[in-house]
Amino acid sequence: MLKTSAHLVRNIHSQIAEQIGATIVRGEIGPGEQLPSEMKICQMFDVSRPVVREAMRILTGKGLIESRAKSGTRVRPPELWSHLDPDVLRWRLATTSLDSYLQKLFELRNAVEPAASALAATAATPDDRSAIAEAMDGMAAATTNDEFVNADIAFHKAIYIATRNELFWPIAQMLEILLRRGFTIAAIGDHRARALAEHRAVMQAICAGDSAAAHKAATVLLGNTVDDLQRIRTYGE
Known part of the structure; x- marks a missing residue:
């Protein structure tokens, strides 16, 4: 009682x-x-x-x-304010226009994700590499948009964890909130085959321990993701 x-x-x-x-x-x-x-x-x-x-x-x-x-x-x-706090993130997203939100999200990801991928290439443990590969497999096997989005989020979260730098980990923790909205939009496009290939390139570079290749692959992936979202937002599915 x-x-x-x-x-x-x-x-x-x-x-x-x-x-x-x-x-x-x-x-x-x-x-x-x-x-x-x-x-x-x-x-x-x-x-x-x-x-x-x-x-x-x-x-x-x-x-x-x-x-x-x-x-x-x-x-x-x-x-x-503690902008990485999950509640503050939710409240902020609820008051931000979608276009403004997506712009801020990509500014953040462009600033840190290629660097995180490069660091993960040299710092990842075997378990980290397995987590990235498992998420990649989940994306490839997805039969619904929800399954694809969940695996995509798991993939990027695993990269931040694989840096083995605890200062990157809060970014991984907030991705569940930040990425779902943008990823859900991107999942409806007709570019999934290319997106899978780009994610696989990031995974392979990290698993091979090639920092330069991981940085480049992540940069390419992010650039095309921005283009895909702009196209979907402008012209629809």
Whole structure:
């Protein structure tokens, strides 16, 4: 019984943090603006002070707000938010246009993925190479768009993990959220055979320990992916 009660309380904390966090990310409460008082939030959600305080701690941990004794709780500037936090990512994606989202996604991937592929070529363990190959096999065997997308995400996540550099790993962890939207669009095109060949080239270079070839193959893959998405977005399937 105690476990059930604690679980319910945690859910209330999360629900309040979800609503306030999404409101902040949407810009309805701007940077530097003060949140309603603790008592006011208690009244708004019909909850106790401990529940509100825990919700505030959640949002503070995500970098969205800060509390000071004399100025209350205020929204921090967006550049100080924890943008890799899964919740912040979700809230941001919900407020961003698809074209803007795709542009930002490819700016990120172009900056780091070829380098990650090159590093993985020399740092990957046998298990890492097996994970990349298994995801590649999953892409090749996929009979539905969902299966293809899931395997494609697993492929790219495995590359970041295979760098054996823990600073790359948070990128792998956020790919499930970031990549699914773009990959789902790309999966409907008629370019799957070419995409499979390009992914296989990345895999083979990594498994062969050839950093230069892995960097080049990843760059080619990303470039064609951008072109495919632009074509699909412009002309439809």
